[in-house]
Amino acid sequence: MGALKLKQKKVTFDDIAKYTGFSKTTISRYFNNPDSLTLENQEKIAAALSALNYHENKLAKVLANGKSEFVGIIVPNLYMHYYSEMLNRILSSYEQYGYKFLVFVSTGRKEEERKYLKELLAYNIEGMIILSHTIPSKELASYNIPIVTIEREDQYVSSVNTDNYMGAVQATSLLIKNKCDILIHINSEFPSDIPAYGRIKGFLDICEKENIRHELILTDPGNTYKENYDCILSLLQDIKKKYPNMKKGLFMANDTHANVLLNIIVREYGTLPDEFRIVGFDNSPIASEAIIPISTVGQQIEKIAAEAVELLVEQMNERKKRKPSPQKGITHKKVTPILIRRDTTD
Amino acid sequence: MGALKLKQKKVTFDDIAKYTGFSKTTISRYFNNPDSLTLENQEKIAAALSALNYHENKLAKVLANGKSEFVGIIVPNLYMHYYSEMLNRILSSYEQYGYKFLVFVSTGRKEEERKYLKELLAYNIEGMIILSHTIPSKELASYNIPIVTIEREDQYVSSVNTDNYMGAVQATSLLIKNKCDILIHINSEFPSDIPAYGRIKGFLDICEKENIRHELILTDPGNTYKENYDCILSLLQDIKKKYPNMKKGLFMANDTHANVLLNIIVREYGTLPDEFRIVGFDNSPIASEAIIPISTVGQQIEKIAAEAVELLVEQMNERKKRKPSPQKGITHKKVTPILIRRDTTD
DNA sequence: TTGTACGCGTTATCAC
DNA sequence: GTGATAACGCGTACAA
Numbered sequence: 001m002g003a004l005k006l007k008q009k010k011v012t013f014d015d016i017a018k019y020t021g022f023s024k025t026t027i028s029r030y031f032n033n034p035d036s037l038t039l040e041n042q043e044k045i046a047a048a049l050s051a052l053n054y055h056e057n058k059l060a061k062v063l064a065n066g067k068s069e070f071v072g073i074i075v076p077n078l079y080m081h082y083y084s085e086m087l088n089r090i091l092s093s094y095e096q097y098g099y100k101f102l103v104f105v106s107t108g109r110k111e112e113e114r115k116y117l118k119e120l121l122a123y124n125i126e127g128m129i130i131l132s133h134t135i136p137s138k139e140l141a142s143y144n145i146p147i148v149t150i151e152r153e154d155q156y157v158s159s160v161n162t163d164n165y166m167g168a169v170q171a172t173s174l175l176i177k178n179k180c181d182i183l184i185h186i187n188s189e190f191p192s193d194i195p196a197y198g199r200i201k202g203f204l205d206i207c208e209k210e211n212i213r214h215e216l217i218l219t220d221p222g223n224t225y226k227e228n229y230d231c232i233l234s235l236l237q238d239i240k241k242k243y244p245n246m247k248k249g250l251f252m253a254n255d256t257h258a259n260v261l262l263n264i265i266v267r268e269y270g271t272l273p274d275e276f277r278i279v280g281f282d283n284s285p286i287a288s289e290a291i292i293p294i295s296t297v298g299q300q301i302e303k304i305a306a307e308a309v310e311l312l313v314e315q316m317n318e319r320k321k322r323k324p325s326p327q328k329g330i331t332h333k334k335v336t337p338i339l340i341r342r343d344t345t346d
Numbered sequence: 347m348g349a350l351k352l353k354q355k356k357v358t359f360d361d362i363a364k365y366t367g368f369s370k371t372t373i374s375r376y377f378n379n380p381d382s383l384t385l386e387n388q389e390k391i392a393a394a395l396s397a398l399n400y401h402e403n404k405l406a407k408v409l410a411n412g413k414s415e416f417v418g419i420i421v422p423n424l425y426m427h428y429y430s431e432m433l434n435r436i437l438s439s440y441e442q443y444g445y446k447f448l449v450f451v452s453t454g455r456k457e458e459e460r461k462y463l464k465e466l467l468a469y470n471i472e473g474m475i476i477l478s479h480t481i482p483s484k485e486l487a488s489y490n491i492p493i494v495t496i497e498r499e500d501q502y503v504s505s506v507n508t509d510n511y512m513g514a515v516q517a518t519s520l521l522i523k524n525k526c527d528i529l530i531h532i533n534s535e536f537p538s539d540i541p542a543y544g545r546i547k548g549f550l551d552i553c554e555k556e557n558i559r560h561e562l563i564l565t566d567p568g569n570t571y572k573e574n575y576d577c578i579l580s581l582l583q584d585i586k587k588k589y590p591n592m593k594k595g596l597f598m599a600n601d602t603h604a605n606v607l608l609n610i611i612v613r614e615y616g617t618l619p620d621e622f623r624i625v626g627f628d629n630s631p632i633a634s635e636a637i638i639p640i641s642t643v644g645q646q647i648e649k650i651a652a653e654a655v656e657l658l659v660e661q662m663n664e665r666k667k668r669k670p671s672p673q674k675g676i677t678h679k680k681v682t683p684i685l686i687r688r689d690t691t692d
Numbered sequence: 693t694t695g696t697a698c699g700c701g702t703t704a705t706c707a708c
Numbered sequence: 709g710t711g712a713t714a715a716c717g718c719g720t721a722c723a724a
Binding site: 055056057063078087088092102105107112116118121225256266290291 | 440469609
């Protein structure tokens with residue numbers, strides 16, 4: 001062989017062992033149980049490590065002890081601030097727990113998402129956090145691995161969700177306090193088993209309880225700004241005709257829609273007339289960046305992420321100890337949102 | 347042992363081998379070179395796989411053949427739309443290339459980021475994509491592993507960047523065509539070796555070439571909306587005093603700042619007076635969601651991500667073939683941005 | 693076309 | 709406190 005390093009062979013415990021005169025076992029112990037070595041020998045090994053420029057190989061470690069320190073994540077997308085911020089917070093938990101995250105973005109197609117799950121399992125992930133809505137929780141549960149979902153259907157798995165019902169109650173109550181004559185909630189149609197349905201229920205319950213005139217509008221406003229705009233513009237025209245001379249309290253499904261509505265109104269009136277009060281949902285950046293800062297129901301993304309990771313870590317630790325594992329029941333946590341009053345309400 | 351599965355031992359090639367009467371090798375071939383088996387035997391093995399409910403173990407595979415199919419990513423944050431959208435596109439390349447992504451969010455601290463790099467290397471990643479600015483490219487290059495950076499200092503590594511200079515040229519030219527009397531570029535101070543510096547240079551070059559009166563304002567407008575607002579409000583007041591009765595063309599560093607500026611003006615005047623023309627940068631959602639849709643220089647995030655992944659894949663493939671590898675020189679790609687005219691310019 | 697034997701780099705289980 | 713040796717699950721010469 002020539003002089004130059006042709007293969008860049010990696011330094012292993014074996015090399016360290018030969019170099020120091022110890023056995024591989026002792027080198028392993030240096031990392032996993034250093035106190036069992038004499039200080040002198042610890043130093044010898046430490047010197048060898050830097051002399052040989054050793055780099056650890058976690059894959060070999062995983063194969064030997066089964067602990068990959070991997071967590072899988074599947075998010076629906078990253079263009080919605082809610083998801084990217086949630087991912088941000090989840091990833092940041094590395095500092096605290098040391099888990100590494102394998103991240104997939106869903107296309108919404110079941111078959112592809114199953115491929116993701118298969119890949120994740122092939123890498124011995126210890127658990128996963130699912131935000132995508134594609135695979136039913138029953139199927140997720142069948143994988144028999146620690147799972148926590150966030151803000152999605154969660155009948156058969158552990159989850160952390162915003163208390164959407166309470167959020168809607170807060171928003172609706174604020175509009176009532178604003179002395180609105182008619183309350184309108186604009187949202188999309190979706191099944192009653194996903195957490196966001198609580199927003200609709202909360203709105204209806206409070207309106208009925210307080211005996212306030214109200215209307216629920218369920219429609220699909222599309223995915224682009226233009227589609228949102230056209231849809232909400234047409235809704236607003238109907239509303240103005242239907243409820244003239246009444247103070248209208250508009251509870252929008254999210255801040256993006258609230259902003260569209262606000263823009264339409266401000267472009268027409270030059271300002272937000274007293275006749276309209278608006279509350280959004282999420283406290284995404286657009287709510288504060290809007291031409292008139294939007295009152296909104298603030299999801300506590302940081303807290304949700306923290307609780308989700310904590311819950312998952314608990315389950316993963318559980319699994320490392322017990323053998324038969326007493327099938328600890330699933331846990332559903334709720335995080336209460338915070339009403340943020342800005343300038344689209346009194 | 348009791349009757350219940352206490353350990354959930356995983357099915358391995360050995361189990362399949364015993365079940366079918368073949369050797370492990372043949373099972374391995376079934377996956378990696380199926381054509382070398384008779385069709386009959388392929389079916390036998392396929393049957394065994396589902397009978398025993400086999401699940402592949404990629405970690406073992408990696409340990410044996412060295413190909414982890416892992417790519418590491420370090421992003422500065424995910425609250426900026428630019429980064430989350432870029433991550434989105436990069437992750438989506440899984441469909442095309444099959445690489446799995448280990449994602450870290452930088453805290454900006456060098457020591458911690460080195461820990462991330464160490465972790466990534468410990469898992470035998472085949473390459474990495476770096477968006478964070480923390481570690482100098484010289485140090486990155488020393489890791490001696492395929493690397494592509496995006497929109498950051500890139501002297502010693504391959505990279506894909508927006509052609510910031512051309513973007514600035516387009517924005518500035520648009521303001522000139524709008525017959526502005528004075529052109530102002532508001533940006534932050536940063537070193538001249540990062541790509542974004544091209545925005546400043548492009549602005550200055552065109553203004554001087556066209557002999558247009560101009561001013562460059564370098565300042566740190568802070569990280570929150572409030573800080574942005576206060577800073578830009580004060581800047582605007584100065585500008586109005588300094589250039590009364592002149593048509594002012596304002597080229598902002600990004601759409602977020604452009605939106606803040608726009609909001610300040612619209613709140614004061616009720617609209618955007620002809621006296622002000624505004625161009626942002628990035629084409630982030632806020633540009634189209636603003637009270638008046640903002641003209642901007644659109645970064646082609648999807649294209650940048652695609653080029654970055656392609657470049658990285660090339661390098662990773664290169665490395666799989668050659669032994670001494672002729673140290674293929676580093677590559678710097680530039681993607682031209684697209685000027686998007688909306689309503690804050692004529 | 694199929695099988696044998698060993699290597700990948702670490703941990704676990706016993707010994708001493 | 710330290711060391712042999714056998715896993716962990718799969719790939720790959722080499723042989724047959």
